[in-house]
Amino acid sequence: NNLRDKDSVAIVTYGGVTGVMLNTVSGAEKEKILKAIDEMEPGGNTPGESGIKLAYSVARNHFIKNGNNRVILATDGDFNVGLRTEDELDSLISRHQKSGIYLTCLGVGMGNYKDSKIQTLSKKGNGNFAYLDNFKEAEKVLMEEFTKTLYAVADNVYMNVDFNPEYVKEYRLIGFDNKVGALRDSLSVIEGGEIGSGHSMLALFEIVPTEINKGAIKDHYENGKLA
Known part of the structure; x- marks a missing residue:
């Protein structure tokens, strides 16, 4: 709801099958964005490798010069198909590190939550990390602290x-x-x-x-x- 008309957003899912849930649209098309979010359902294995690769591919294809280009990954870190170890994830993300695309990792879930994997991803992706354990925390990170979370002022500090x-x-x-x-x-x-x-x-x-x-x-x- 807070997206501006000049913003653009796409949604990639990787629950069971990896795919583009929403092709890149303007922030003005809020109804289309919200509809895509409402239609998402959890299920299947989590092929993190293919999901991350597809997200970066979409971001590259719609790269905005001098803009804030970012992949936002919401996950419990339990990638059970494809790359699984922290070293493998490290190598995957490092290849995109100098692309000008930042990575924000949002940790969610309990039980099989893999905190160290998500921290590895955010660190190697020139990005940041937040754990969302309830709706209030999600509002804090993505609304109250939006500029802190999504706008970088310094890299490799x-x-x-x-x-x-x-x-x-x-x-x-x-x-x-x-x-x-x-x-x-x-x-x-x-x-x-x-x-x-x-x-x-x-x-x-x-x-x-x-x-x-x-x-x-x-x-x-x-x-x-x-x-």
Whole structure:
């Protein structure tokens, strides 16, 4: 309902059979878009590989120069036909990385939900990721935070955190359990990928100070005081 006349949208499905549910139409044709959405039904296997390839093909055929060209993938990440491993998905998406087409992944569902696969897709596709566990969250991501989700202002953003070993003995980056090898030596390189309009990056570390630095840290809890 919020699409502009100059916007264009197509719908690709891959439940059982991969196909184009709605050929690319103008944002002005809202009735046609809503009708296609209402007619969609879940069912069959999920051939993620062919679905993703077809979506990128449609996006390339209707590429808008200097526009916001994006594939929006709504999935539980359980691709049970075709490419299945994260390495295979990584390779598939990486081939489209420099095409000027961004990838937004919307995680849905419970039970067999594959979070790490979806994060791999969004990272390699110069895109972003959101988990929609209810209708309210979907409204927040796709309506209230629409520009943050769909409009990129920077690509391949990295955050480098360099600890001085004289003062920091050990450290742990919190929240990167899926990113094996994210930390090495005293330097942590955190890949943020695409940054949307109004988005920010946050790195939270737990550290163990060295003996040199211990005197500079007041531990009020051990002193029996409120922090």
